[in-house]
Amino acid sequence: MYVGRFIVVGPDFGAYRVSSRSFPNRRIVDRDGTLTVAPTPDAPESDNPYISYNCVREGGDAVVVGNGSHVDPIAEKLDLGYPARDALAESLLALDYEKDDYDTPRIAGVVTDDDAEEDSYVGVVRRDALLVKAVSEPTLVATYEEDAPTPVEFEASDAESAASGVYEMEYEHAVCAAGVTYRDGEVAVAVENGPDGDGE
Numbered sequence: 688m689y690v691g692r693f694i695v696v697g698p699d700f701g702a703y704r705v706s707s708r709s710f711p712n713r714r715i716v717d718r719d720g721t722l723t724v725a726p727t728p729d730a731p732e733s734d735n736p737y738i739s740y741n742c743v744r745e746g747g748d749a750v751v752v753g754n755g756s757h758v759d760p761i762a763e764k765l766d767l768g769y770p771a772r773d774a775l776a777e778s779l780l781a782l783d784y785e786k787d788d789y790d791t792p793r794i795a796g797v798v799t800d801d802d803a804e805e806d807s808y809v810g811v812v813r814r815d816a817l818l819v820k821a822v823s824e825p826t827l828v829a830t831y832e833e834d835a836p837t838p839v840e841f842e843a844s845d846a847e848s849a850a851s852g853v854y855e856m857e858y859e860h861a862v863c864a865a866g867v868t869y870r871d872g873e874v875a876v877a878v879e880n881g882p883d884g885d886g887e
């Protein structure tokens with residue numbers, strides 16, 4: 688089954704996978720802890736505005752994961768002190784689903800410290816819905832098919848296994864993946880790039 692991009696959120700970890708039929712020549716680059724999806728040097732030129740973006744970025748006392756440019760305003764709202772629910776709902780609604788051939792939904796998660804009082808959240812904005820939900824167990828949401836937050840069996844002992852865990856999930860056309868944990872006050876991030884994304 689092809690579900691496109693998807694996230695799994697914790698509560699104390701986040702993971703993001705790029706799956707892609709149309710733009711497989713991509714990788715995730717770590718720039719001082721912010722993880723960016725970018726074309727590989729040999730990728731064909733494209734003017735699609737939705738294929739390069741920050742997919743993991745710290746904001747406030749939390750870490751945001753997501754499949755597009757909405758990751759930045761969510762992080763910026765968290766920096767301003769917005770609650771995770773509101774930062775997700777406002778940013779997802781403001782940018783709305785992507786205006787491409789598939790009306791691709793925007794998906795995002797906010798991962799809080801496992802010791803914090805505030806919950807971690809997932810959200811999705813689709814053509815027909817805006818869903819934002821606190822998570823109490825690992826929860827998956829994808830751009831296609833699995834496009835509502837759904838509990839899933841998933842264990843992440845660290846950021847690396849969060850990234851490799853989603854990279855290896857059975858869904859088709861894996862390209863690259865990111866993982867993040869927020870445990871005992873420490874944020875850790877990791878990247879898993881597929882064979883097309885290896886090397887500089």
Ligand SMILES: NC(=O)c1ncn([C@@H]2O[C@H](COP(=O)(O)O)[C@@H](O)[C@H]2O)c1NC=O
Nearest residue numbers: 691692707708709710737738754787791830
């Ligand atoms: N975030 C991404 O990495 C991403 N990659 C592709 N898209 C959008 O989804 C459309 C379908 O892509 P694909 O056939 O690779 O699933 C693309 O034309 C593009 O508009 C994306 N947008 C949202 O998921």
